[in-house]
Amino acid sequence: MGQHIEVLPDRAALIDRSLFLVVEQLQNAITERGQCTIALSGGSTPKPLYEALAQQDLPWAQVHVFWGDERYVPPDHPDSNEGMARAAWLDRIAIPAANIHPMRTDAADPQAAADRHEQELQQFFQIQPGIFPCFDVVLLGMGDDGHTASLFPHTPALTVTDRLVTVGNKDGQPRLTFTAPLINQARCVLFMVAGASKQPALAEIFAPEADAATYPARLIQPQGELWWLLDQAAGKNLANGIGD
Numbered sequence: 225m226g227q228h229i230e231v232l233p234d235r236a237a238l239i240d241r242s243l244f245l246v247v248e249q250l251q252n253a254i255t256e257r258g259q260c261t262i263a264l265s266g267g268s269t270p271k272p273l274y275e276a277l278a279q280q281d282l283p284w285a286q287v288h289v290f291w292g293d294e295r296y297v298p299p300d301h302p303d304s305n306e307g308m309a310r311a312a313w314l315d316r317i318a319i320p321a322a323n324i325h326p327m328r329t330d331a332a333d334p335q336a337a338a339d340r341h342e343q344e345l346q347q348f349f350q351i352q353p354g355i356f357p358c359f360d361v362v363l364l365g366m367g368d369d370g371h372t373a374s375l376f377p378h379t380p381a382l383t384v385t386d387r388l389v390t391v392g393n394k395d396g397q398p399r400l401t402f403t404a405p406l407i408n409q410a411r412c413v414l415f416m417v418a419g420a421s422k423q424p425a426l427a428e429i430f431a432p433e434a435d436a437a438t439y440p441a442r443l444i445q446p447q448g449e450l451w452w453l454l455d456q457a458a459g460k461n462l463a464n465g466i467g468d
């Protein structure tokens with residue numbers, strides 16, 4: 225695993241850098257394997273990246289889009305990660321509908337929805353239960369509390385290691401989320417973290433010792449490449465040379 229940490233001058237530079245890296249990873253995957261699988265993060269930080277991807281001329285028919293987590297709301301709900309990415313990017317490009325693989329949230333029971341999405345992943349990757357597929361790219365953000373995807377501090381989702389997808393919990397609200405082991409199978413994990421409010425959690429994430437149950441982003445140690453793209457506001461107090 226290669227770990228790369230870059231502090232960019234501002235959010236615009238962070239988006240530009242993430243766009244370069246994502247396009248590079250997509251193109252490499254298509255060249256090497258004929259297709260690319262990318263799992264998206266939600267929240268606010270990645271939206272400009274999705275808008276920039278909509279302007280790229282890429283072989284979208286060879287790109288398959290997934291989500292690393294989803295709020296348990298319909299896709300037309302303002303909180304939906306699927307809805308945000310469709311509006312910012314996917315509705316603006318010629319990508320086959322079958323290449324978009326949302327975490328469906330129409331089951332009454334979120335656990336049933338998690339089980340169903342896991343089956344959809346197993347079907348897509350043609351794998352048996354117990355096997356973890358390798359996504360080419362997993363985009364992640366990090367909350368002020370150190371959560372990532374919907375792996376929130378001190379929640380049961382953090383200890384699920386035998387499933388691909390599980391139910392996360394944010395203040396009692398259910399979410400669907402990739403598990404840490406699934407994320408860690410990725411060829412490339414790319415965190416995009418911006419804003420001064422992220423500083424305290426980042427200090428704990430990069431500290432030599434800290435509790436991963438309290439700071440779940442520490443669980444993300446992929447077998448592939450790990451990129452942390454921070455803006456100056458988020459990353460300015462991190463000691464030089466961390467992660468070397």
Ligand code: 6PG
Pocket residue numbers: 265266267268269270293294295305364365366367368371372373374
């Ligand atoms: C979500 C995300 C979540 C997000 C962080 C950071 O569904 O909200 O997947 O993990 O990445 O909360 O969010 P911001 O980018 O808005 O700071």
